[in-house]
Amino acid sequence: MTQSAITEAPVAGPDVPVARRSPRLRWILLAVGLVAALALPWFVYPPVAMDIVAMALFAIALDILLGYTGLLSFGHAAFWGSSAYVTALIATHYGVPFPVAVLGGAVFAMILALPIGYVSVRRSGIYFAMVTLAFAQMVYFIGYQWSDLTGGENGLQGVPRSFFGIELVETESFYFYYAALPILLFGMWAAWRIVHSPFGRVLVSIRDNSQRARALGYEVEKYKVIAFVLSAGLTGLAGGVFAISHGFVALTELHWTTSGDVVLMTVLGGIGTLWGGAVGAFLTVMLADYLASSGFHGIDLVTGSVFVIVVLLFRRGVWGTVRHRWMVHRQRRLSSRR
């Protein structure tokens, strides 16, 4: 019976956990994830490893909206990119340690998200996606036109990586990874806290039945705006680290394809699974890196095809499928024991 409920479910489908999740398994998984994050640059080229973790936080931040609030933001590049620019500008002009610059970028992303969220939450569902996309395009044009500040099509180059008095040069990406990892892990922890807090429960109730949530006295719009701003802030953390890691910021970070990429990561990992975003980011970044190094041009062809296939055949996503199988398995075991 849960089977059909999920296949027919909306994007932000309630993946109803039938069997109670075991807390022991949760701690084991968290430990595995932490070890994986710590070990990643030993197995993957460190700048790529940094991309994976930054994108993972980006996808997780998006899932707060898509999976837990039922809002598909197609404009998150605006927060990712603007934080990247602000972080780079702060780091370049003030020479502060990079975590401070990243924090500045994230705060800017939240400030930007406030008016955009305020207007966008007046429309829900499909309209929300279109409106956020349009606003992100507006931010893109501002970035494009304001070339005195953003460098226009050249972007910002030579962003320094100072870490409390230590200058981490280009070749020290391995050490930079460990310097930046705590920021991103903090972001993921914050996302996890948000969705499991009483506030997060209200978001889920808005996703499942906003009229009922309203009838219960919750100010639905206010909750949506807060979720939007929080998601933008976490996105900003990820975008800022990304900018410092690469040492430059390009207009691509504000482009609508970036918004699309992160939606793909979230959907590929599994909507409403939170950690699925990390799985999606890992697969997407590794695939892109592999294709780029094998001399294949036209990554969009692959990205687009993956999008089509996932949406048509694999809507639960990787992590969502694993979790679902596990739930079904546990459910069977529980009922056979009775």
Add this chain to the structure above:
Amino acid sequence: MSAVLQYVVQGLAAGSFYALAALGLAVIFGVLGVVNFAHGAFYMLGAVTAAVLLDTLDLPLWWSLLVVPVLMFVFGVVIERLLVQWLLRLDPLYNLLLTFGLTLVFVELVKQRYGVSGLPYRLPGGLQGRVDLAGVVLPRYQLFVLLFSVAVCVLVWLLMTRTRVGMIVRASTEKPELARALGINVGRWVTPVFGFGVALAGLAGVLAAPFRAITADMGNNFAIILFAVVVIGGLGSIVGAVVAGFLVGLVEAFGQAYAPTFAQILIFVLMALVILVRPAGLFGRQEATA
């Protein structure tokens, strides 16, 4: 004065691309409940097809205006049957994502085949040059685009209001539940309507071919502005799509004339204002707050 009139014609000509394509987007949304992200890609494909037909078969614009929409109709029907139909019963966001993926694929394929520099398009002799209308000098083609697309919009309007098929489609677009309750089989119209909407996007592309740089990326920004257009007009409304299309064209033209830096940004500001004042759009029905 003559400058203002020039901008008006320029804006309405630019707006006619938006109006035609938005009309297609609106009927698709109305009958299928699908926001077709690939609408900009279909517009691009229309322009590219026209350019290729001119290059290989020496098919002039006049014929392209007829042939390309037919080809795009068939293409749209194939896409609907192969892909879109499987997701119709699910949340509309899935079809948005599907058509987003298709956009990436189409744009990349065209890029691989025809490169990133624009394809050439030469106008038929009769449409070159300028005309002098009571002291206002206008490019002949701009005037043609404007008249042609107004004619198409009127034709579509007549089709929608005067024929049985049109009334059914209109009823299915604007009040799908009521149409079903009256015994209209809304589902039967799904495939042809999708093809029809795609054909309109393709037609806009053909019209734009001599006017704009024909590149794989020409539809990307177009699609996003199209979204702003239908949000301004009200997504469920056919009249709204057309009126907002021309309105956005005007905003763009006057923006480019008086504040070129902000021309693109103005459109999105207009969208924000409409959402704040009339969330359902200028011609939209007030949706239940969900």
